[in-house]
Amino acid sequence: MNFLLDFFLVSLRLGALLVSSPIFGARSVPVRVRVLLTFVISAAYYGSVSVPNFENLPFLALIRVMGVEVAIGLTGGIVLSILFASVALAGEKIAASGGLGFAAQVDPNSGGQTPVVSQFLTLFLLTMFLSANGHLRLIEGLRQSFDIIPMGQPVSLMAMSQFVIDIGGEMFYLGALLMLPVVSILLLVNVTIGVVTRSAPALNFFSFGFPLTMMALFIVMYIYTKPLGFAIEDLSYYTIEVFERLFLELRDG
Structure with a gap:
C-alpha cells in the first residue's frame, strides 16, 4: 500500500506536466499514450526520488x-505552452x-482557426x-525538480502566478522580436502603395496592392528563413532554460 x-x-507531478505541455499534451497524442508515458517515466523516477513517509499523514494534509x-507540474506545462x-x-x-490572415485552418491542438503561417512557424x-x-531535457529537468523541491515541501502560490505572468510578458516580447523584421518591411510596402494610390486616385488599389503585398511577404519570408531558423533555435534553448529555472524560482519564492 505504501509503495x-x-x-x-x-x-502526479509528471502527469500534470504531460497533460499541460505543448508536446505531450497535444490533442494528437492519445490519452492512452500519455498514461503509458506517465507510468513508464514514473517507474524510472521512482528509484531515484526521495519520497517521505506519507502513510500516516492526515487525509487533508495528503x-x-x-x-x-x-x-x-501544471505550472511547468503552462510555461512551456506560453513560450x-x-x-x-x-x-x-x-x-x-501580409494579407494571409484569411488562409487559416483548424489547429488540431487548440481546436480553433489558426493562420497557416502560424502553424508553419509552430x-x-x-x-x-x-x-x-x-x-529529454524536460524529463531530466523534472527529475531534478524533485531534488530542488522535495515532495511535500510547500510552494508559494504567489511565486507560481508571478512567474507565469512574467513569462506571459516574455511571450509578447519574443513574438515581437520574431515578427518585427517581416512586419516592418510589409509596413513600408503598404505605405508605398498608399502613397502611390494617393498620388494617382484613378488606380485601383485592390487590383495591384493585394497581390503586391502577398508577393512581398513570400519574398521576405524566403530571405528571412535562415535568420528565423537561428532565432527559433535560440528560442528552443531559451525554453529549456526557463523550464529549468522555474523550479529554482519556486523554491526561493
Missing part, C-alpha cells in the same frame, strides 16, 4: 501534498500584415525543440 501511494505521488505536486505561443503569435501577425519550433533533445 502504491509513493508511486502515485511521484506520477490532499494538500497532492495539490502542490499537480500545481508544480511556444510566442511563435504562433508572431505567425498570426505576419499573416495578418511546427518549425517543435522540430527545432525536438532536434535539440528538448523533450
